[in-house]
Amino acid sequence: MDPLSLLLQPPVFYPIVPYMCTIFGGLRPGRMILIQGGVGSEATRFQIDFQCGCSTLPRSDVAFHFNPRFSSSDAHIICNTLYKDHWLDEIKFSRAPLRKGKSFVLLFLFLTDKVKVSIDGKHFLDFTYRLPLKDMDTLGIYGDVFIREISFLSSNPLDDKMTPYPVCQPLKPDNADLQKTPLSKSFPMGLSESHVITVRGLVTVNPDELTILLKSNDSIPFQLTANFEEQSLCYNYLMAQSWGQPQKIQTPFFLFYPEKFFEIIVLSEAGQFRLAFNGTPLGDFCPPVFDPKSINELQIRGSAELFHVLC
Template sequence: MSFVAPPGYQPIYGPTIPYLGPIHGGLREGMSIYLQGSIPESITRFFINLLCGESESSDIALHFNPRFDGWDKVVFNSCQDGTWQSEEKIRSMPFQKGQVFEMVIIVTSQGYQISVNGNEFHTFQHRIPFERVRAMQIAGDVSIQTINVIGVSLPEHSGFQGMGGQPIYNPPVPYSNMIPGGMYPKRTIIIRGMVPYGAQRICINFMVSRSRDIAFHLNPRVREGIVVRNSMIGGTWGQEDRDILICRFEVGTKGLRCL
């Protein structure tokens, strides 16, 4: 089985550090940036910048800079017209030497809400409009496995539309909704999200609205390390299909991709 994401939804795997890459379509409220990485034992510092252009000299809307210097801290700042503004120092360190991490940057109306390993860490208030952000820069003592922009703005010509023509961002879970027009050949549904620490299983069902039969049941079981697929007709489950779940998945109408 294979699944190819539409343009603008492709995560970046194993980028070379230092890294400088575009955020296609820029940022808007409700979007998030998800990073997986690891910290070396010999770390001194690293940084993540959200840039207002695609060059290192661009204004910096968010400068996130963990420093392991004996007085461990994370420094937040911004830079405009080549001039650094006032630092915000958080004297707490959410990262550990020699350990992997998951980090999420959520764009809110107030600022950039930073969470590390499932724990909210700090919100950096906007100093430069987030609509100006066009790229991300990462450098220093860090290894990055995945960069994933969730809720990305797609070009109008990309051909992708969400439920009823518009994407749905950050819906409450459990979630239930109609699929306008139903399913048909080559229709694709994109689901992006983050699996929190301690999660046991996830369930995604494509249901027949009148009978409540389940045409497609997708059930990643995180602790068991498997993905179960099934259907239920007339209240009776069919025979399960099982695959090994290695670390993450992407789902579309054509199938499941495990990486």
């Protein structure tokens, strides 16, 4: 089978933990997420959360909380659901085949009423949903764990004649059909209220700078610039031939990395732009003059190849 036929969204390679990303289109029966990585040598626990959104205050519901713990001689896994900021009754699965300092392959298969989890190719647990599967649209990874790859797959891999899960071959970046920059998209009718722009791409091997901007005749009400040398992410605007004061976006670490996929969402709403990166909100940005209907062009240039641009 052609691996592209299974691809839901670009794979993620070597993400920095803690890591959070949008699951494009949410989860549906038959979809899978394959996670390859390793447990830290001094690990006490890590967790993989399938969340209903990415809000931190109030905290999003966690439909499926997968939490390996290593405090005892045998590793065990706690599964639970966080609903309206309260944990429900946890379920403990003992004798988990995960070890400190060792690598693993986790496969999460989402069915109509439950999720099945295999570890290193062998089925280990089932967890019955307590919240609707359709509400799970965000993946979060936290704790003492190293992730090599996250793959998003669309087909049920189970063979009714076999009990083990099959081996899922990793998807590589060169599977994707990528567009070169610079790229321009026009808006003949301007932007509408609550207009969403989605940019998904892959950072190049030796990146320098990446810029995403919205133009309105001679002005630029929105410009996002990632500077790889300075490890900075800034918002700015150009009005009446004059640039504003750059507004640095504060994040715990620089968000872009060479040869890693990214998703940027820009929402035009109520006199401002709202920005999210890989499912995490980065704030609201207000140019001095904001007329969405006058915005007629999107430009993307710099150190990236583009997988998907939706306007």
